[in-house]
Amino acid sequence: MGSSKEYIEKLRKSGLRPTKQRINICEALFDAEKTFHFTITDLVKIIETKANQKISLATVYNTIHAFQKKGYLKEIAINSSQAYFDTNTTDHHHFFDEKSKELIDLKDEDVHPIKIKKNIPGKKIKSVEVLVRLDSEN
Amino acid sequence: MGSSKEYIEKLRKSGLRPTKQRINICEALFDAEKTFHFTITDLVKIIETKANQKISLATVYNTIHAFQKKGYLKEIAINSSQAYFDTNTTDHHHFFDEKSKELIDLKDEDVHPIKIKKNIPGKKIKSVEVLVRLDSEN
DNA sequence: ACTACAGTTTAGAATCGTTATAAATTATAA
């Protein structure tokens, strides 16, 4: 979708210099027609395949963290062994398939609205996330 | 609460030999009047203080995993940097205080019942967990 | 365009939580 020009602008507006690595990462993340979930190693593979160019792991970590801070990505907590990221930054919930290790978005209409009736003095709610773990039937 | 005898019995019934290490772990976990949340390093400190006895990290990991498999503990997914465990094995939801890194149980009446309207063929729901992240106000 | 400089990338080291290994110790069935 996005042209390289768009990403250059997006990066500049975010106070990030538009390097070829960052543009490659943008293309891997934001060219897709649909939003998707990924781990860092997933993403390295996507970039190196799509851009046919090596990229340092450190650069991918740096850029993903920068994008997360800017709100271009969300992190989804699944387990303590790996970080999962999401290019869908809207509030939404997830299925997690324990067998395939795959995350699936739930649409708003798939989950009753969640109402939290308790509040902690001095604290405010930052996010409410539902994780539905799936098992193979039988 | 529990006497050493009870734990010995519990362990035996679970097919686990009642070693002094496992009994110490049981006391640390199940003597408390209330259920609680902990990380492995938390637990090592609790055991070594309470039992005034050194215990190997490997033994703690082994035993926690054995207890988890038996259903005596639950693991709560908060982030990818550390595993959190819960001595409350009932279905329930959590607040997570991002500042203090503390987990707080939500009671059933604090959260509207959650109804998932989507289903994935061949898969069944194993668990539905809500995590409410808290920030300091202002 | 040239320069200077801060920002960025990089390979590799370090760190941290966790898991594996293999030898010593211990619980228990016979």
Next chain:
DNA sequence: TTATAATTTATAACGATTCTAAACTGTAGT
């Protein structure tokens, strides 16, 4: 009491992530 399998332990290995510091690059100012 003895034999055996289970358990504990110190320590090594591991994998994900972060750090480091040197090389490289984008850009503001000339």
